[in-house]
Amino acid sequence: MKVIFISKSNLTAVIVIIAALFFIVFNTFLTQGYLTQASGSYKEDIPIYSVETDEKKCAITFDCAWGASDIPNILDILDKYHAKATFFIVGVWAEKYPDMVKLMAERGHEIANHGYGHLHMASIPEEKIEEEITRCTEVLENLTKQKVRLFRPPYGEYNARVVRTAKRLGYENIQWDCDSLDWKKEMTRESIFNRVIKRTDKGSIILFHNDTLYTQDVLPDILDALTESGFDFVTVSDLLIKEPYKIRFDGRQIPAE
Numbered sequence: 001m002k003v004i005f006i007s008k009s010n011l012t013a014v015i016v017i018i019a020a021l022f023f024i025v026f027n028t029f030l031t032q033g034y035l036t037q038a039s040g041s042y043k044e045d046i047p048i049y050s051v052e053t054d055e056k057k058c059a060i061t062f063d064c065a066w067g068a069s070d071i072p073n074i075l076d077i078l079d080k081y082h083a084k085a086t087f088f089i090v091g092v093w094a095e096k097y098p099d100m101v102k103l104m105a106e107r108g109h110e111i112a113n114h115g116y117g118h119l120h121m122a123s124i125p126e127e128k129i130e131e132e133i134t135r136c137t138e139v140l141e142n143l144t145k146q147k148v149r150l151f152r153p154p155y156g157e158y159n160a161r162v163v164r165t166a167k168r169l170g171y172e173n174i175q176w177d178c179d180s181l182d183w184k185k186e187m188t189r190e191s192i193f194n195r196v197i198k199r200t201d202k203g204s205i206i207l208f209h210n211d212t213l214y215t216q217d218v219l220p221d222i223l224d225a226l227t228e229s230g231f232d233f234v235t236v237s238d239l240l241i242k243e244p245y246k247i248r249f250d251g252r253q254i255p256a257e
Helices: 008-031 071-080 091-096 098-106 126-144 160-168 189-199 215-228
Strands: 057-064 085-089 110-113 205-209 232-234 245-248 252-255
Touching: 057 071, 071 098, 071 215, 085 091, 091 098, 091 126, 098 110, 098 126, 110 126, 126 160, 189 215, 205 215
Parallel strands: 057 085, 057 205, 057 232, 085 110
Antiparallel strands: 245 252
């Protein structure tokens, strides 16, 4: 077997080339949004999952992408508990059920952006992300005459590119810290109830979906229990911190120091 010797000068050149290639690849992934740059205890390229507050209030949110037959009943339940919710609506859903979107707005609830076609945002280019967001907002604002300034990516899927694009367009990126998992077939009324009650805290953003098997049935029990615990139910915009803020590593929105 022939042994190849590399001189110190050649070895140094090889190491420099490998390091340069690594830097190029890493920088490409970072700038294209496939990697999120860490910033210690705080991050800029993640959505808001919850909000720092001393008040016992939370935000109920619904993602609307499927049917709409349960919307009137959900709105009646929310009215009963003096609860204002935020509805993240898919553009094509809004076009299919314009009367439901108008009814939500008329009943004093917040209308928010969930993308036009319910696409996997982290898998599409920036130009398509922008198109999905702006097209959805056009539909929603034409129907409700409300300004739409909140965005939640479909499936909760995002990367740095998705967050930066939405911010550049003037939207707050919103996720959740309490997931009801109400869309899963194996979830029962009791399991949905227990999950939400145990996970809701001051400043929580709770995720529900409409057109599921149990959501409209278990919602009164959840609102009743949280009301007895002293919670008020506000829109996401009313929950958010308005002054300068930071987003903690876990997605908690906190006041800037």
